[in-house]
Amino acid sequence: xxxxxxxxxxxxxxxxxxxxxxxxxxxxxxxxxxxxxxxxxxxxxxxxxxxxxxxxxxxxxxxxxxxxxxxxxxxxxxxxxxxxxxxxxxxxxxxxxxxxxxxxxxxxxxxxxxxxxxxxxxxxxxxxxxxxxxxxxxxxxxxxxxxxxxxxxxxxxxxxxxxxxxxxxxxxxxxxxxxxxxxxxxxxxxxxxxxxxxxxxxxxxxxxxxxxxxxxxxxxxxxxxxxxxxxxxxxxxxxxxxxxxxxxxxxxxxxxxxxxxxxxxxxxxxxxxxxxxxxxxxxxxxxxxxxxxxxxxxxxxxxxxxxxxxxxxxxxxxxxxxxxxxxxxxxxxxxxxxxxxxxxxxxxxxxxxxxxxxx
Amino acid sequence: xxxxxxxxxxxxxxxxxxxxxxxxxxxxxxxxxxxxxxxxxxxxxxxxxxxxxxxxxxxxxxxxxxxxxxxxxxxxxxxxxxxxxxxxxxxxxxxxxxxxxxxxxxxxxxxxxxxxxxxxxxxxxxxxxxxxxxxxxxxxxxxxxxxxxxxxxxxxxxxxxxxxxxxxxxxxxxxxxxxxxxxxxxxxxxxxxxxxxxxxxxxxxxxxxxxxxxxxxxxxxxxxxxxxxxxxxxxxxxxxxxxxxxxxxxxxxxxxxxxxxxxxxxxxxxxxxxxxxxxxxxxxxxxxxxxxxxxxxxxxxxxxxxxxxxxxxxxxxxxxxxxxxxxxxxxxxxxxxxxxxxxxxxxxxxxxxxxxxxx
Numbered sequence: 001x002x003x004x005x006x007x008x009x010x011x012x013x014x015x016x017x018x019x020x021x022x023x024x025x026x027x028x029x030x031x032x033x034x035x036x037x038x039x040x041x042x043x044x045x046x047x048x049x050x051x052x053x054x055x056x057x058x059x060x061x062x063x064x065x066x067x068x069x070x071x072x073x074x075x076x077x078x079x080x081x082x083x084x085x086x087x088x089x090x091x092x093x094x095x096x097x098x099x100x101x102x103x104x105x106x107x108x109x110x111x112x113x114x115x116x117x118x119x120x121x122x123x124x125x126x127x128x129x130x131x132x133x134x135x136x137x138x139x140x141x142x143x144x145x146x147x148x149x150x151x152x153x154x155x156x157x158x159x160x161x162x163x164x165x166x167x168x169x170x171x172x173x174x175x176x177x178x179x180x181x182x183x184x185x186x187x188x189x190x191x192x193x194x195x196x197x198x199x200x201x202x203x204x205x206x207x208x209x210x211x212x213x214x215x216x217x218x219x220x221x222x223x224x225x226x227x228x229x230x231x232x233x234x235x236x237x238x239x240x241x242x243x244x245x246x247x248x249x250x251x252x253x254x255x256x257x258x259x260x261x262x263x264x265x266x267x268x269x270x271x272x273x274x275x276x277x278x279x280x281x282x283x284x285x286x287x288x289x290x291x292x293x294x295x296x297x298x299x300x301x302x303x304x305x306x307x308x309x310x311x312x313x314x315x316x317x318x319x320x321x322x323x324x325x326x327x328x329x330x331x332x333x334x335x336x337x338x339x340x341x342x343x344x345x346x347x348x349x350x351x352x353x354x355x356x357x358x359x
Numbered sequence: 360x361x362x363x364x365x366x367x368x369x370x371x372x373x374x375x376x377x378x379x380x381x382x383x384x385x386x387x388x389x390x391x392x393x394x395x396x397x398x399x400x401x402x403x404x405x406x407x408x409x410x411x412x413x414x415x416x417x418x419x420x421x422x423x424x425x426x427x428x429x430x431x432x433x434x435x436x437x438x439x440x441x442x443x444x445x446x447x448x449x450x451x452x453x454x455x456x457x458x459x460x461x462x463x464x465x466x467x468x469x470x471x472x473x474x475x476x477x478x479x480x481x482x483x484x485x486x487x488x489x490x491x492x493x494x495x496x497x498x499x500x501x502x503x504x505x506x507x508x509x510x511x512x513x514x515x516x517x518x519x520x521x522x523x524x525x526x527x528x529x530x531x532x533x534x535x536x537x538x539x540x541x542x543x544x545x546x547x548x549x550x551x552x553x554x555x556x557x558x559x560x561x562x563x564x565x566x567x568x569x570x571x572x573x574x575x576x577x578x579x580x581x582x583x584x585x586x587x588x589x590x591x592x593x594x595x596x597x598x599x600x601x602x603x604x605x606x607x608x609x610x611x612x613x614x615x616x617x618x619x620x621x622x623x624x625x626x627x628x629x630x631x632x633x634x635x636x637x638x639x640x641x642x643x644x645x646x647x648x649x650x651x652x653x654x655x656x657x658x659x660x661x662x663x664x665x666x667x668x669x670x671x672x673x674x675x676x677x678x679x680x681x682x683x684x685x686x687x688x689x690x691x692x693x694x695x696x697x698x699x700x701x702x703x704x705x706x707x708x709x710x711x712x713x714x715x716x717x718x
Contacts, residue, residue: 011675301704314717315691316370316705319698323679325691332674332686334693339678345660346675358673 001084002031002051002059002105003077007347007359008277008340011331012309015359020106021058024275025285025293031105032062037112041119042101048072048090049105050083075235081249082241084196085207085214086234089222092200099126100203102196102246108284110271118266121163122197125264131206131254132197133168135190135265136272141180144276146192146247147172148265164267170255171247190267193274196246203250206261210253217241278324278333279340281307296327307337331358360443361390361410361418361464362436366706366718367636367699370690371668374718379465380417383634384644384652390464391421396471400478401460407431407449408464409442434594440608441600443555444566444573445593448581451559458485459562461555461605467643469630477625480522481556484623490565490613491556492527494549494624495631500539503635505551505606506531507624523626529614530606549626552633555605562609565620569612576600637683637692638699640666655686666696690717 006019013019020031028036035047044065050072051059059071072090074083084102091098101119109115122132135148151169171192175183183189198206207215217237224233242249255263273284282305285293292300296310301318308315310327317325324340326333335342350358365378372378379390387395394406403424409431410418418430431449433442443461450457460478468474481491494507510526530551534542542548557565566574576596583592601608614622632643641664644652651659655669660677667674669686676684683699685692694701709717 011673299705299708301708302701310691313687313689313691314370314709314714315693316709317693318701318704319695320682320693323693325693327686327691328672330672332669332672332684332691334674334676334679334682334684336678342661342677345677346658349658349660350673350675355673 001080001102002049002055003074003083004104004106005052005077006106008343010343010347011326011328011333011358012311016054017058018055018106019275021055021062024108025281025295026108029062030108030275031059034103034105034107035063035066037109037115038101038103038119041116045070048087050074050087052077073234075238077243078238078241079243080194080246081207081211081244082214082218082238084203084246085211085218086221086238088200088203088207089218090225092204093222093225096199096201096204098200099123100196100198100200102194102198104194104274106275107193108271108273108275110273110284111269115268115270118163118268118270119197121161121165122266125165125266126197126199126202129199129202130262130264131202131251132264132266133251134193134195134268134270136193137267137269138184138189138191141177141184142191143174143177143180145274146174147183147189148192150188150190150265166265166267168251168255168263168265171251190265191272192247193268193272202261206250206254206259209259211242211244211249214241214244214249277340277343278307278309278326278335279337282337305337307340360439360461361408361414362433362442363463363465364411364436365465367702369702369706370685370687370692370717371670375413376417377414377465378634380414380421383467384640384654385467388421389467389634390418393462393464393466394422394425396468396474397460397462397478400475404429407446409433409446411436432593434597436602437597437600438602439553439605440566440570440603441573441577441597443562443605444570444577445580445597447559447562447566448577449584451563452581452584455558455560455563456486457559458482459555459557459559461557463553463633465634466552467630467632467634469632469643470628474627474629477522477627477629478556480520480524481625484524484625485556485558485561488558488561489621489623490561490610491623491625492610493552493554493627493629495552496626496628497543497548497550500536500543501550502533502536502539504633505533506542506548507551509547509549509624525624525626527610527614527622527624530610549624550631551606552627552631561620565609565613565618568618570601570603570608573600573603573608636699636702637666637668637685637694638696641696664696666699 002020004018006013009019021029023029026033047070053073091100125132149169151167221234221237224230254261281293287293290304293307297314298308298310299316300306303317303320305322307324315327322337324335324337361379363377365372368378380388382388385392406429412432450459484491508528510528580593580596583589613620640652646652649663652666656673657667657669658675659665662676662679664681666683674684674686681696683694683696
């Protein structure tokens with residue numbers, strides 16, 4: 001899934017250059033690292049990237065080994081359920097029994113080998129007809145993520161070859177800080193990573209039961225695959241599709257209702273980070289002895305715990321701590337590390353001021 | 360005097376582009392504002408600018424109306440006494456009785472008309488054989504300036520046409536903060552502005568009495584003016600000259616010794632600022648309602664009392680207060696406003712790292 005249009009890494013990220021195309025605390029752009037992470041397990045010709053038409057060129061530039069058919073174009077942004085449904089009909093067109101690993105293209109995973117072990121285990125369970133998700137073992141009372149509640153908690157975890165699997169009780173929304181603390185202390189909750197595993201047939205069957213209108217649209221698109229009408233049908237059906245997340249449209253009704261499909265979660269300890277804002281770099285990017293995370297030509301004197309990124313030119317701080325400073329060709333951002341999410345306020349102000357060249 | 364090589368406005372100021380050639384909180388570069396401020400009183404052909412050879416092009420660029428002879432080149436930097444002595448022999452070559460107004464080229468003066476009234480009064484006194492200086496009425500216990508102690512304090516001030524004149528008791532060095540507070544409270548001290556008024560003959564006579572070696576060198580240079588040997592003599596004599604300030608080499612011995620020359624000070628309230636560092640802009644440059652001083656394309660959200668300067672590109676702050684942020688083509692500076700002097704630490708680090716292109 002490479003449809004993100006994130007503005008939280010402004011000024012580095014822009015409308016036409018969202019986070020997945022940037023190297024943020026990483027060697028390569030996040031989308032490239034995502035594909036390279038899969039390489040030992042998934043042949044390149046089995047990869048499909050779902051993205052908007054305006055990102056096709058960036059994808060080809062970043063991943064020149066991919067064939068054109070690997071890119072599944074969304075005519076417009078319609079959240080994860082339509083996105084995954086569209087991918088599913090393309091996969092099913094080749095092989096309805098194929099297992100799909102649904103992965104965001106803009107996350108960081110520190111432990112690639114362990115990630116691949118879990119991915120292998122999740123795929124094997126998906127082949128047995130389960131819907132599987134990776135749940136991240138929480139390390140702090142984070143309020144920025146959704147959570148997955150285990151059915152019965154840790155004591156229900158099955159252990160096989162060192163892999164912890166549990167049945168999902170329910171998916172829950174981002175909590176407030178007291179609730180997040182309870183979740184953490186209870187040991188019954190994992191972070192929702194947005195990674196899912198199922199066969200194309202199983203997820204389309206779930207769409208048919210829980211999002212029947214979307215399912216009909218997908219069927220219409222599916223029957224046009226390989227014909228001259230595909231683009232027109234896709235455009236029409238996708239634009240009309242309900243904008244809804246897989247969690248809300250499929251996972252919640254399955255886990256809360258009478259649906260017999262088993263939804264399982266594998267507890268993952270893989271150095272995962274959703275790279276949600278500049279301050280997230282402190283969680284995984286290398287820092288100097290004063291805790292400064294420096295990318296590009298950066299100099300910090302008498303200061304600690306800063307995140308400094310320069311695309312060109314020197315960025316020099318003296319007597320400054322706990323700040324985010326980013327320099328690009330055309331802009332500079334300065335904010336407090338703990339307020340890194342507030343960069344959206346700048347983007348909103350630029351939008352209001354019609355500073356299109358900076359968006 | 361345009362020999363300054365200030366680094367305190369890094370990254371805007373550089374070795375070859377010191378403060379006097381920059382518009383800092385002003386419309387035009389400080390040297391241009393200095394000349395324009397004199398225009399109603401001093402014809403252009405009476406102006407002499409003393410500067411290093413490497414600044415001649417910048418001066419001509421900034422002040423195209425000046426004739427070449429207006430620029431008096433210092434072959435090397437030797438503090439203010441040799442600088443003023445060199446200017447004095449050039450002025451004396453035309454007219455030994457001419458009054459010299461010795462002015463730094465890189466200060467800000469908010470009240471031009473009042474400045475010219477005081478300059479007129481100071482020149483009239485200089486014509487009578489006095490050495491005159493402008494002393495700035497202090498508004499705070501500033502530790503960054505030298506002070507002038509009045510002989511007998513304010514009660515000795517003579518008032519003529521609204522102009523306060525006193526005899527100087529002595530020139531004193533930059534005080535610590537307790538002493539600065541005493542100075543302020545006593546009412547007997549003014550800030551030393553570095554502006555002096557005297558005839559060329561009188562100051563050269565003072566050089567002869569108090570800096571006789573320098574005076575001989577100046578005499579040798581003087582006798583070569585207009586000859587083919589001038590450049591060679593200047594080079595040799597100036598390089599050998601003692602590097603000493605006018606305050607220390609001339610003013611102190613005159614006021615402390617048996618020298619009969621009256622040294623007088625005119626108390627000035629003219630919105631003077633020596634523009635010593637980025638934070639000084641807050642004292643005179645226009646600010647928005649939140650106290651932010653913004654130059655160039657700058658945006659501050661949820662923040663106050665920042666000084667932001669952008670030479671190119673947007674500089675955006677969110678949730679930041681009391682900071683200095685400067686962006687140029689090749690660098691960004693971020694520091695606390697109250698630590699703006701620490702920019703010299705960055706310059707020192709760049710020097711140590713041999714980052715010549717940034718100096």
